[in-house]
Amino acid sequence: MKIGVIGLGLIGGSIAKDLRARGFTDFVYGVGRNQENLDQGISLGIIDEAVDMDTAIANSDIIVLATPVNTMIKLLPTILDKIPSNTVVLDVGSTKAELCKIVHDHKNRKQFVAIHPIAGTENKGAASAINNLFDNKMCIFCETELSSIEGLQKAKALFTCLKMEIIEMTPADHDLHLAYVSHLSHVISYALSATVLEIEKDRSKILELAGSGFASTARLAKSAPEMWVPIFEQNSKNIITAVSAYIDKLQEFKRLMVEKKFDELHNYILNANEIRRILEKK
Amino acid sequence: MKIGVIGLGLIGGSIAKDLRARGFTDFVYGVGRNQENLDQGISLGIIDEAVDMDTAIANSDIIVLATPVNTMIKLLPTILDKIPSNTVVLDVGSTKAELCKIVHDHKNRKQFVAIHPIAGTENKGAASAINNLFDNKMCIFCETELSSIEGLQKAKALFTCLKMEIIEMTPADHDLHLAYVSHLSHVISYALSATVLEIEKDRSKILELAGSGFASTARLAKSAPEMWVPIFEQNSKNIITAVSAYIDKLQEFKRLMVEKKFDELHNYILNANEIRRILEKK
Numbered sequence: 001m002k003i004g005v006i007g008l009g010l011i012g013g014s015i016a017k018d019l020r021a022r023g024f025t026d027f028v029y030g031v032g033r034n035q036e037n038l039d040q041g042i043s044l045g046i047i048d049e050a051v052d053m054d055t056a057i058a059n060s061d062i063i064v065l066a067t068p069v070n071t072m073i074k075l076l077p078t079i080l081d082k083i084p085s086n087t088v089v090l091d092v093g094s095t096k097a098e099l100c101k102i103v104h105d106h107k108n109r110k111q112f113v114a115i116h117p118i119a120g121t122e123n124k125g126a127a128s129a130i131n132n133l134f135d136n137k138m139c140i141f142c143e144t145e146l147s148s149i150e151g152l153q154k155a156k157a158l159f160t161c162l163k164m165e166i167i168e169m170t171p172a173d174h175d176l177h178l179a180y181v182s183h184l185s186h187v188i189s190y191a192l193s194a195t196v197l198e199i200e201k202d203r204s205k206i207l208e209l210a211g212s213g214f215a216s217t218a219r220l221a222k223s224a225p226e227m228w229v230p231i232f233e234q235n236s237k238n239i240i241t242a243v244s245a246y247i248d249k250l251q252e253f254k255r256l257m258v259e260k261k262f263d264e265l266h267n268y269i270l271n272a273n274e275i276r277r278i279l280e281k282k
Numbered sequence: 283m284k285i286g287v288i289g290l291g292l293i294g295g296s297i298a299k300d301l302r303a304r305g306f307t308d309f310v311y312g313v314g315r316n317q318e319n320l321d322q323g324i325s326l327g328i329i330d331e332a333v334d335m336d337t338a339i340a341n342s343d344i345i346v347l348a349t350p351v352n353t354m355i356k357l358l359p360t361i362l363d364k365i366p367s368n369t370v371v372l373d374v375g376s377t378k379a380e381l382c383k384i385v386h387d388h389k390n391r392k393q394f395v396a397i398h399p400i401a402g403t404e405n406k407g408a409a410s411a412i413n414n415l416f417d418n419k420m421c422i423f424c425e426t427e428l429s430s431i432e433g434l435q436k437a438k439a440l441f442t443c444l445k446m447e448i449i450e451m452t453p454a455d456h457d458l459h460l461a462y463v464s465h466l467s468h469v470i471s472y473a474l475s476a477t478v479l480e481i482e483k484d485r486s487k488i489l490e491l492a493g494s495g496f497a498s499t500a501r502l503a504k505s506a507p508e509m510w511v512p513i514f515e516q517n518s519k520n521i522i523t524a525v526s527a528y529i530d531k532l533q534e535f536k537r538l539m540v541e542k543k544f545d546e547l548h549n550y551i552l553n554a555n556e557i558r559r560i561l562e563k564k
Contacts, residue, residue: 118493122558138490167490180478181491185499188470191531193554196462199527206560208420208449209463211400215561216498217467222558225551229544236539243536245481247529249473254525257518262511269507272475276404276504278488279497 004029004060006053006075008041009227010121011092012066013129015162016046021131024161029056030126041126057082062154063089070230072099080108088151090115090158094178095234096142096171104146113155114142116174117164118182122222132163139164142171179238186220186228187243193221286311286342288335288357290323291509292403293374294348295411297444298328303413306443311338312408323408339364344436345371352512354381362390370433372397372440376460377516378424378453392430395437398422398456399446400464404504414445421446424453461520468502468510469525475503 003025005012012030019025030047032038038050057063057079065072065079072093079089080103090113093099100114117139121128139159144152159166169177196218200206210218232239256265285307287294294312301307312329314320320332339345339361347354347361354375361371362385372395375381382396399421403410421441426434441448451459478500482488492500514521538547 118491120493120495137493140491177482177487177491180481181488181496182493184477185474185495187532187535188474189499190551190554191528191535192467192470193557194550195466195524195528195531197553197556198531199462199524200459203560205459206463209400209422209459210561211402211419211464213402213467213502214463216501217471218557218561219498220495221554222561223551224555225548228551229548232539232547233542233544236542240536240539242477242481243532243539246473246477247532247536249477249480250469250525250529250532253469253473254522254529257514257522257525260515260518262515265514266507266511268476269472269505269510271479272472272503273506274479275475275500278485279492279500279504 001025001061002027002029002059004031004056004063005047006031006056006063006065006079007067007071008032008037008047008126009066009124010128010130010133011117011119012064013041013046013126014119014131014133015064015066015092015117017129017131018134018162019158020045022161024158029060031056037126044126044129046126046129053079054082057087058084060087062158063087065089065091065093068227068230069093069095069099069234073102076103076112077106080106080112083108083111085111086150087111088113088148088154090155092117094182094231096140096174098234100143100171109146110148111151113144113147113151114171115155115159116140116142116178117159117162122219124224124227134159134162134164137164139166140174141166141168142174144168175235176238179235179242183231183235183239184242184246186223187232187239188246189218189220193218283307283344284309284311284342286313286338286345287329288313288338288345288347288361289349289353290314290319290329290408291348291406292410293399293401294346295323295328295408296401296413296415297346297348297374297399299411299413300416300444301440302327304443306440311342313338319408326408326411328408328411335361336364339369340366342369344440345369347371347373347375350509350512351375351377351381351516355384358385358394359388362388362394365390365393367393368432369393370395370430370436372437374399376464376513378422378456380516382425382453386428391428393433395426395429395433396424396453397437397441398424398460399441399444404501406506406509416441416444416446419446421448422456423448423450424456426450457517458520461517461524465513465517465521466524466528468505469514469521470528471500471502475500
C-alpha cells in the first residue's frame with residue numbers, strides 16, 4: 001500500500017511513522033512547500049520520497065491531506081479532479097463543515113472520506129512527528145454516506161491500524177462540539193499567555209514562578225497561528241458562541257469575588273470539579 | 283529531626299515522604315481532623331503517629347503548617363503562642379500577605395518562616411502524596427528578616443533537602459505575581475469546565491471528544507474548593523485584577539473574530555506563542 005501525505009507536519013508525519021512501523025504501508029510519498037521540512041522527513045525515515053502533488057496523486061493508494069484547513073479547501077477539489085478511480089483521499093482537519101460543503105457536489109466526492117483524528121501536541125513540522133500519537137484516541141468520520149464503500153474500508157483500515165476508535169458524526173455536529181472541547185481550549189490558552197505576557201513586564205518572574213499548573217493551562221498557547229487561525233476562521237460562528245459563553249462564566253466568577261459570595265464560589269467550583277469524573281473515565 | 287505536619291494533604295504528605303526517604307527526619311507526627319486520612323498516612327508510611335496539635339507542637343523540631351490557607355490564619359497564632367523556644371514553624375500556603383500580617387507583631391514571630399514551595403497536583407489527601415514533587419522547583423521565602431537565623435537555617439535545610447531553589451520576595455509581591463502565574467490558571471480552568479458542562483448537556487460527548495488539549499486546560503478544574511476558595515478570598519484584590527485583564531484579552535480575541543480581522547488574530551497568536559520561549563527555558 002502506497003501512501004501520499006500532503007502536508008508533512010505533526011499529524012501527517014505521525015500518521016506516516018506509525019503506518020510504516022506497523023507494516024500498513026511500504027512506501028510513503030511526501031508533498032509540501034518547505035523543502036527543508038521534506039528533507040528532514042526523509043532523513044528521519046518518515047517518508048521515502050518527496051514528490052510534487054501530481055506524482056503523489058497518481059501513485060498513492062491513499063492520499064492523506066494533512067495541511068492547515070484553509071489549504072485543504074484549496075487543494076481538495078483539485079485532488080478530486082485528478083484522482084485515479086481506485087484511490088481514496090482523506091483529510092485529517094479540525095473543522096469539517098466547510099470542507100465537506102465545498103466538495104459536496106464534486107463528481108468524485110465518493111472517493112473522499114472526511115475525518116478528524118482527535119490527537120495532537122503543540123508542536124509542528126516533520127521533526128515533531130511521534131509514534132503512537134493516535135493510540136486509543138477517538139477518530140470522527142463525517143458524511144460516510146457520501147463515500148464509496150471501498151474508500152471507507154481503506155480509511156477505516158488505516159485508522160484501525162493507528163489504534164483509534166472510530167465514531168460517526170455530521171460535519172455540523174462535529175464543528176459545534178469541537179468548538180467547546182478543543183477550539184475553546186486553544187482560545188483561552190492564547191488569551192492567558194497574552195494576559196500574563198502583558199502584565200508581567202519582568203518576564204524573568206514568569207520563568208521563576210510559573211508552576212506546573214500554569215504550564216498546563218498555557219501549553220496550547222504554543223500552537224502555531226498557521227494552523228489555528230484557519231480553524232478559528234472556518235468555525236468562527238461556533239467559536240464566537242463558545243467564547244461568549246465562557247466570558248459569561250468568568251464574569252460570574254468575578255462577580256462572586258467582588259460581592260464576596262464565597263459560599264456560592266464554593267458551589268461554582270464543586271460544579272466545575274465534575275469534569276474529573278468525566279475526564280477520568282477516559 | 284522530628285517533623286510535625288499539620289494538615290496531611292498532597293503537600294504536607296509529599297514533604298513528609300521525601301524528608302523521610304532522604305533521611306532528613308526519623309519521626310513524623312501527623313495532625314488533622316480526618317481520622318481516616320491520618321490512618322491512611324500511617325499505613326502508607328507517610329507519618330509515624332497521628333497526634334493532637336499540642337503534642338505535635340511540644341515534640342517537633344520543625345512544624346510544617348500545610349492546611350488550607352484560611353485554617354492557617356486560625357492556627358498559626360495559637361501555634362506561636364505554644365511553640366517551644368527551639369522549634370520553628372513554617373507554612374507552605376499559596377498566599378502570603380494575610381498570614382504574614384496576622385502574626386507580624388506576635389512575640390514569637392521570629393520562630394515562623396513564611397514559605398511557598400511552588401509545586402502541586404490537582405489531587406488531595408494523604409493518598410495523593412508523591413515522591414520527588416518538589417525537585418528542581420522554586421520555593422519562595424517571605425519576610426526572612428523577621429525570622430530567626432536558626433529558624434531560617436532549619437527551613438532552608440528542609441527545602442534544600444527537597445531539592446528546591448529558594449528565592450526571596452515580599453508577601454505583597456508574592457501574592458501579586460502568583461495571582462497571574464498560578465491563581466488565574468485555576469480560575470480559567472474552573473470557568474472552562476463550568477462552560478463545557480453547561481453547554482454539553484449530553485456529557486458523553488465530552489467524554490468521547492475531549493482530546494489532550496482539553497484535558498490539559500481543564501486539569502486544574504479538578505482542584506478542591508476547600509483549598510482554593512480560601513486562596514481566592516485572601517488574594518481577591520489581585521485575582522479580580524488578573525481576571526479582569528484576562529476577560530479584556532478574551533474580548534479582544536472575540537472582537538477580532540466578529541470583525542473577521544484574521545491578520546490581527548494571527549499577530550495576537552504570534553504574540554501568545556512567546557510563552558514557549560519562556561516556559562521552555564525552565
